[in-house]
Amino acid sequence: MSERSAAGGEVIPLDLTRRRPRRAPGSSRSAPAGGAATGRPRCGAVTADGRACRNYSGPSGRCAVHAAATSAGDQQRRIAEAARPDLPPLKEWEDAVAGVLSFLRRRLTGAYPVDLYGFDRELTEQVIAPLARPLYQRYWRVRTVGVEHIPDDGGVLLVANHSGTLPFDAVMTKLAVYDEHPQRRHLRELAADLALRTPVIGPLSRKTGNALAHDDDAIRLLSAGEAVGVWPEGYKGLGKHYRDRYKLQRFGRGGFVEVALRTGAPIVPVAIVGAEEIYPIVANVRPLARLLGLPYFPMTWQFPLLGPAGLLPLPSKWVIEFGEPISTASYPPDAADDPMTVLELSDRVRDTIQQMLYRTLLGRRSVFF
Amino acid sequence: MTDGDRRVLITGISGPVATALASRLEADERVSYVGGVDLVEPSQPLGRTEFIRADLRSPLVAKVIESTRIDTLVHLGITTTPGQAGGRVRMKELNVIGTMQLLAAAQRAPRLRRVTVRSTTAVYGSSPQNPSLITEDLPLGAPPRSGYARDATEIESYTRALQRRRPDLTITVLRLANTVGPSVETPLTLYFGLPVVPTVLGFDPRVQLLSEADAVGAIERATLEPRPGIYNIAGAGVVYLSQAIRMAGKPSAPIPKPMMPWLAGVLRRAGWVDFTADQLGFLVHGRVGDTTRMRERFGYHPKASTREALEAFLAERNFEPVLDPAMLEALERRLYRALVRHGPREAREVRT
Numbered sequence: 001m002s003e004r005s006a007a008g009g010e011v012i013p014l015d016l017t018r019r020r021p022r023r024a025p026g027s028s029r030s031a032p033a034g035g036a037a038t039g040r041p042r043c044g045a046v047t048a049d050g051r052a053c054r055n056y057s058g059p060s061g062r063c064a065v066h067a068a069a070t071s072a073g074d075q076q077r078r079i080a081e082a083a084r085p086d087l088p089p090l091k092e093w094e095d096a097v098a099g100v101l102s103f104l105r106r107r108l109t110g111a112y113p114v115d116l117y118g119f120d121r122e123l124t125e126q127v128i129a130p131l132a133r134p135l136y137q138r139y140w141r142v143r144t145v146g147v148e149h150i151p152d153d154g155g156v157l158l159v160a161n162h163s164g165t166l167p168f169d170a171v172m173t174k175l176a177v178y179d180e181h182p183q184r185r186h187l188r189e190l191a192a193d194l195a196l197r198t199p200v201i202g203p204l205s206r207k208t209g210n211a212l213a214h215d216d217d218a219i220r221l222l223s224a225g226e227a228v229g230v231w232p233e234g235y236k237g238l239g240k241h242y243r244d245r246y247k248l249q250r251f252g253r254g255g256f257v258e259v260a261l262r263t264g265a266p267i268v269p270v271a272i273v274g275a276e277e278i279y280p281i282v283a284n285v286r287p288l289a290r291l292l293g294l295p296y297f298p299m300t301w302q303f304p305l306l307g308p309a310g311l312l313p314l315p316s317k318w319v320i321e322f323g324e325p326i327s328t329a330s331y332p333p334d335a336a337d338d339p340m341t342v343l344e345l346s347d348r349v350r351d352t353i354q355q356m357l358y359r360t361l362l363g364r365r366s367v368f369f
Numbered sequence: 370m371t372d373g374d375r376r377v378l379i380t381g382i383s384g385p386v387a388t389a390l391a392s393r394l395e396a397d398e399r400v401s402y403v404g405g406v407d408l409v410e411p412s413q414p415l416g417r418t419e420f421i422r423a424d425l426r427s428p429l430v431a432k433v434i435e436s437t438r439i440d441t442l443v444h445l446g447i448t449t450t451p452g453q454a455g456g457r458v459r460m461k462e463l464n465v466i467g468t469m470q471l472l473a474a475a476q477r478a479p480r481l482r483r484v485t486v487r488s489t490t491a492v493y494g495s496s497p498q499n500p501s502l503i504t505e506d507l508p509l510g511a512p513p514r515s516g517y518a519r520d521a522t523e524i525e526s527y528t529r530a531l532q533r534r535r536p537d538l539t540i541t542v543l544r545l546a547n548t549v550g551p552s553v554e555t556p557l558t559l560y561f562g563l564p565v566v567p568t569v570l571g572f573d574p575r576v577q578l579l580s581e582a583d584a585v586g587a588i589e590r591a592t593l594e595p596r597p598g599i600y601n602i603a604g605a606g607v608v609y610l611s612q613a614i615r616m617a618g619k620p621s622a623p624i625p626k627p628m629m630p631w632l633a634g635v636l637r638r639a640g641w642v643d644f645t646a647d648q649l650g651f652l653v654h655g656r657v658g659d660t661t662r663m664r665e666r667f668g669y670h671p672k673a674s675t676r677e678a679l680e681a682f683l684a685e686r687n688f689e690p691v692l693d694p695a696m697l698e699a700l701e702r703r704l705y706r707a708l709v710r711h712g713p714r715e716a717r718e719v720r721t
Contacts, residue, residue: 010603020661048566080409101701109694110615115609117501118575197654198627199571205573206501216500220659 046063048138059259117188119209124186128208129175133170139315145323145360150266154220156325157260158187158229160270161248161351162237164299165279166312167195169272170348172210173229176320188221189229190214194295202258215259222263230256231272239296242280246357248274253341254346257328258353261336261345266325269349273358274318277367279303316367319360323352375412376402377592378439378470380425381446381696382418383411385552389585389594390443395545399593404437406430407446425467428585434481435711441483442475443592449489449517449522449555451481452643457516472531473578475538486528490544490601493519495574502659505544505599515644525599542592546603549682550581559642562688566614567632570623574655575607580678583671590669600659600667605674610652616676617683618690626653643683683697 036218043053103126105111114120146293150156160173168320177187189205190213198201211217213230222229231237236249260267279300289297303310326349335341375511377394381387384403394400405411405419412419421437425446435441447464455459464617467566468486475481478489500507509522525542534539545555577604579587587602614621629652633644646689661668673681 068386097705101705104700105697108615108697109618110608110612110614113610114575114607114612118607118609120609126578158527183657193497203573203609207573211501212497212499214500216502216504216659219406219504 006290016310027203055185056257079362083176094263110153114207115209117209117211117221118203118206119186119188124208125178128204129178132171132175133179136172136179140172140278140318141282142172142176142274142318142320142324144176144180144320146324147176148182149176149322149324150181150185150227151266151325152183152185154225155263156227156268157256157265158227158268158270158322159256159353160231160272161228161246161353162231162233163240163245164275164313165239165281165300166313167191167231167238169275170229170231172275172318173272173320175272176328177227177229187229188226190218190231192234205288215255218259219263222259222265228265235295239281239284239298241284242276242301243281245276245280246361248350248354248357251346251350254342255341256348257345258336260328261331261342264329266329267329267349268325269323269346270354271321271323271353271360272318272323273360274316274355274367275366277316278313280314314368317364317369319364321356321360323356326352375400375441375593376404376439377443378404378406378434378437379418379443380406380467381444382415382420383407383409383666385413385550386548386581386584386588387411387445388413388415388651389581390445390588391415393589394418394592397593399637402437402439404433404537405437407435416663422609425463425471425626428470429473430471430478434474434478436487438480439478440480441485442471442481442551443588444471444524445588446471447486447487447517450643451645452518452640453554453635454712457645460517460525461520461628464517467521468527469525472527476531476535482529483541483592484531485541485543485588486524487518487588488542488544488599490546490577490603490645490656491651492522492525492544492701493658494518494647495654495656497654499654499656502657503601504659505601505662516647520627523652537598539595541596542603543591543598544658545584545587545600546577546601547580547600548579549678550584551587551682551685553584554582556642556648557642559684560644561613561617561619561683562686562693563619563636563641566617566619566621566634567624567629568610568614568621569626569649569652569679571628572653573609573611574652575657576610576613576655576675577603577607577657578671578675578678578682579603579671582680583673583678586662586671587667587669590667594668598662598666599661600663600669601670602663602669603658603675604671604678605661607657607658607675608679610655613679614646617688618694619688620691628668638668640703656700698701705706 019135041057042057043057045053089101093098108241112120112122150158160169163169174187174189177185186209189210191205191210192213196212211221218228232251234252279298279302281298281300283299285297285299289295300310302312302314331341342366375515377400379387379391382391391403391405394403395418395670404421405415405418406421406423408422408424410422419431422434433441446456446467448460450701451457451460454463459506475484490503493507507631520533528540531539548555549561583604590596608616611621614619629649630646633649634646636642
């Protein structure tokens with residue numbers, strides 16, 4: 001694979017976002033990655049299905065996956081897994097039955113806790129996440145990079161680019177943080193009031209832990225040590241024309257920076273590549289949008305041309321990159337009240353995300369693979 | 370005003386919360402006199418509380434305040450449903466004009482030191498634009514257009530005016546969350562008594578509740594301790610409306626939103642539940658008040674959380690659950706045994 005450089009632009013190293021196999025939660029299976037033509041050494045390990053690992057090796061002679069897999073605990077687990085008979089043991093079946101039945105009874109009698117914002121952890125983990133996972137793993141084949149940049153605990157503000165007509169990028173980012181982060185953190189996303197006032201979507205979005213994009217909600221969640229996700233572009237990013245793809249729009253009025261400064265929470269820039277192509281908007285029917293009270297009424301490649309089938313998003317290949325945290329703790333306490341500091345920091349976050357987007361785009365082979 | 374010689378006047382004494390408050394104040398040695406004003410006599414017998422039949426809308430109230438020589442006024446005489454008052458017009462009269470007269474009289478009372486006014490979190494309205502947890506400082510935007518919430522907003526504005534004119538008064542406004550308990554009757558308590566509970570299709574509001582005992586406790590604290598300001602009063606935590614309905618073991622009937630006003634009309638005419646437009650909004654978006662200030666500055670910690678208040682309320686009212694938890698548990702055990710017995714063949718082979 002040859003490395004293309006941006007037309008007239010600088011050459012950005014691709015290794016940061018490429019050649020890193022995605023790890024499915026709880027398993028150490030490797031995903032094949034990279035081409036065959038380059039002369040870099042390969043990993044010396046053998047994958048679970050008996051083939052030689054095709055990942056590039058690191059300094060240890062193993063790839064990132066197998067370097068970790070040689071730790072003693074992991075090896076023991078692998079031996080135990082191999083020794084296990086193919087038939088599910090009785091105990092497991094009994095536990096599964098008991099688990100499902102007690103889940104159903106608890107749901108039917110209302111015996112489950114929700115937090116003040118309406119986050120229903122059980123519903124999110126047992127029902128919503130498994131439903132979204134096929135989209136994540138099979139349909140958009142999301143690969144995450146740098147998930148270790150999200151701290152294990154404490155308040156942190158994730159700031160991402162918004163795209164895709166419908167906020168599937170928010171759903172996938174939430175699942176990415178939950179599935180790929182070692183602490184399985186739940187990302188509390190800040191939603192527009194339009195989402196919260198929409199039937200079905202509104203309650204669902206509260207039940208999966210989201211809150212309103214309002215300073216009060218954001219500050220309270222960050223102070224409580226939650227990971228908070230925010231898409232400062234809002235509708236301007238979500239509903240932009242396809243020709244403007246991966247061009248970051250204005251970052252609101254920098255409210256997210258104020259919130260981070262007030263709570264001292266670090267900002268983790270997040271670049272989502274792939275979501276721009278799920279519903280490529282070619283036109284915005286303004287009168288219809290005004291009539292329906294929507295921020296935009298999109299005409300996409302597939303909608304309304306293909307009728308209801310046009311509602312199906314395109315199966316682009318996604319990469320979600322979590323960048324290095326930007327600390328806000330070093331700023332003086334009154335920095336949040338200084339518009340210049342706020343706007344500068346906001347621009348810095350925006351530039352970082354834009355750079356991350358360009359870098360990932362350069363390393364992309366095609367939209368769909 | 371010294372402790373041991375507190376003289377308290379409670380308006381709306383025939384309401385269950387006011388009656389309970391009166392009996393608590395009677396037992397308190399710091400209080401030397403308790404008076405209760407209302408149009409109708411309380412159903413519960415009062416102890417040493419003196420019942421005074423008076424209409425808040427009449428200038429007679431000023432004479433009552435003067436002759437009882439009170440130092441503390443507790444304004445609970447606020448009607449929550451048109452049904453109780455005999456029509457919406459009369460309800461507004463009683464609430465708004467009554468409060469106006471009462472507070473005008475209070476302004477002229479030289480001995481008065483403290484005023485406690487009962488309000489409601491309904492003043493925030495129900496909007497997806499409200500923060501998830503509403504603090505007392507949230508500017509009240511467009512006032513709720515109808516019903517109790519609107520009255521409460523106006524009552525609060527008269528209270529603010531009184532504070533402006535009499536800065537020496539210690540005024541406490543308590544915004545109570547929806548109160549449930551053995552004796553209060555609100556649209557929400559009646560709602561859970563319906564055989565089939567109507568909900569708004571596609572919506573599931575968070576509900577925050579306050580137990581009746583905690584409501585009394587909070588008003589008592591505001592009456593006896595100097596805690597000026599506005600406070601949200603509510604039990605800890607929230608439940609979803611769907612969850613509450615399941616806890617009650619009731620079947621719910623999701624109704625499309627445009628049909629809700631019509632249904633509310635039917636329920637009103639049938640005399641079951643008296644839902645006003647603002648309460649329909651509550652069924653769509655709900656509202657949850659932030660209770661940090663209540664705990665930290667007002668210093669009150671409700672004994673019952675939202676869930677406990679609801680559980681106690683459901684147990685007290687003996688609503689017949691359609692889905693009995695005990696029955697469900699028995700069903701769960703039977704299903705479990707059956708599934709384990711007829712489980713996958715492999716599983717049984719392992720056992721044998």
